[in-house]
Amino acid sequence: MTTIRQAWRNEWLRAFVFALGLLLVLHLFVLRFVSVQSTSMFSTLRPGDLLLVQRWARWTGLDRGDVVVFRDPLKDRSRMSARPLLVKRVAAGPGDVLELRMGRLIVNGRPVPDPDGVTHSYLLRVRQGAQVRAVLSRLGLPAELVRGDGPSVEVPMNAKLAELAAADPEVVSVTPMRLAQGARSHLFPFSPRYPWNGDDYGPLTIPAKGDTLHINVDNLPLYDRLMSVYEGHRIGAERDQLTLDDAPLDTYVVQQDYYFVLGDSRHFSADSRYWGFLPADHVVGRGGPVQLEP
DSSP states (O other): OHHHHHHHTOHHHHHHHHHHHHHHHHHHHTEEEEEOOOSTTTTTSOTTOEEEEETTHHHHOOOTTOEEEEEOTTOTTSOGGGSOEEEEEEEEOTTOEEEEETTEEEETTEEOOOOTTOBEEEEEEEOTTOOHHHHHHHHTOOGGGOBSOSSEEEEEEOHHHHHHHHTSTTEEEEEEOOOOOSOOTTSTTOOTTSOOOSSSEEEEEOOOTTOEEEOOTTTHHHHHHIIIIISOOOEEEETTEEEETTEEOSEEEOOSOEEEEEOSBTTSOOOHHHHOOEEGGGEEEEEEEOOOOO
């Protein structure tokens, strides 16, 4: 004990411990840095970009259009702190009604303009014998996002990138891909009762804390994961009656807020269209890119 007291009289040691404690508090409650690993936010964010994450957004809430960093909702077998971090954009928040029509986002009945970096699928054709990857490198397009092989490949672009690509001497043509058509069984809520696809989706109301949901067989696919995985209840059925924790299930009061998130690379992102609502308690914070001087 005497040795510890003597050591604590050292001003450098006290300063170091104080600084370490301050950094820990900042990391847990105020700010942290996250490196972007995926291409789902191309071209707003690219792999290797550094995000400054505002952690207080966990308590103050998120706004539509925010870039959000969160824990992977599908990794529910792992403890929260061990789950991978994902980055998407908030398309709709608690209580909003979201739709996608012909690939365009509509919230509460109003079209939402795409942020500058949003990309969609384009068909890029290069000259016979041209090196596709070399063309992509010149255009700043990530090779890992390319679909297809040969002189014609599917890539994420917007009008600005397409104009840049068309000016490349090795490029023959750049044209937007046809929008998705027909129902997709691999999209949330994974039910033929909701014949949606990635470009025509919804309308879907995003649950808010305190909302009363009227549960039936038709809409159960929308809320079963919310009730069972995210909010810890047990869903069952007895004859023709749904049950929640062995009690009859007709209505359910939502216990926390939820969000619907999309990747800016709309046709190359596994987002809420594929796994559903983002629970508020999975949110790490609001992200903003860090501009590093060359």
